[in-house]
Amino acid sequence: MKLNVFPTSDAAIQALADYFVALAAQAVAARGRFVVALSGGSSPKRLYELLASPAYHEQVSWEQVYFFFGDERNVPHTSPDSNYLMAKKALLDPLGIRPNQVFAVDTEEEPAEAAAQYGVAIEEFFGERKARFDLVLLGLGDNAHTASLFPHTPVLHDKTVGVKEVWLPEQQVYRITFTAPLINQARAIAFLAFGAGKAEAVAQVLGTEQNIEQYPAQLIAPTSGDVAWYLDEAAASELEQKGV
């Protein structure tokens, strides 16, 4: 695990954008494409806007990048809560990414069916090859969830490499999420979290004994890939007292 702490959120985002560029170049050189799973939530929008800015236009072979979503809200693609809509506006449309490079969850379906279909779409995309994303981007909720692996939900114990629906009783909503085994097959996984509001969750995930029921982000431990955290000082501020 590589822990990267930056003085500001801008610096953390910039470093993660540069990591994206480096991984994309390696993947395209090795396999002719770069397959990434995007995250939703409050953190990634600024990363996507930066990647879509002119400074990055020439740095990535965008026509060789394929986009999936590590999790999705069970809402229409037109909803302000949709991870797809956020990525479309901040990243995909500004870069002119073609529709055949983007794999969105079909939220018109019932959640279980949407999850099953998305799992099949991933299997079909990788074909004979193992479903190994070149990069899975992740955020961290202040309750230590990541993707839509929420505390005390059955999906935390799901050993299948796939996609599942998750019922969140407190919010009375469904979400769709990659399972932890699918995330952990990735070649690289990067967490992005910034702001003091994330400090406690970061310290719980990285600095306390394993308790995946309470801190689901602790499930993220790639089998043979790399995991890197991109934090600002505020998000990292409680790590020292945990001895990290």
Ligand SMILES: O=C1O[C@H](COP(=O)(O)O)[C@@H](O)[C@H](O)[C@H]1O
């Ligand atoms: O990985 C992810 O993390 C976030 C945490 O979101 P935040 O809004 O609390 O920063 C999660 O909800 C999101 O959907 C996911 O992709």
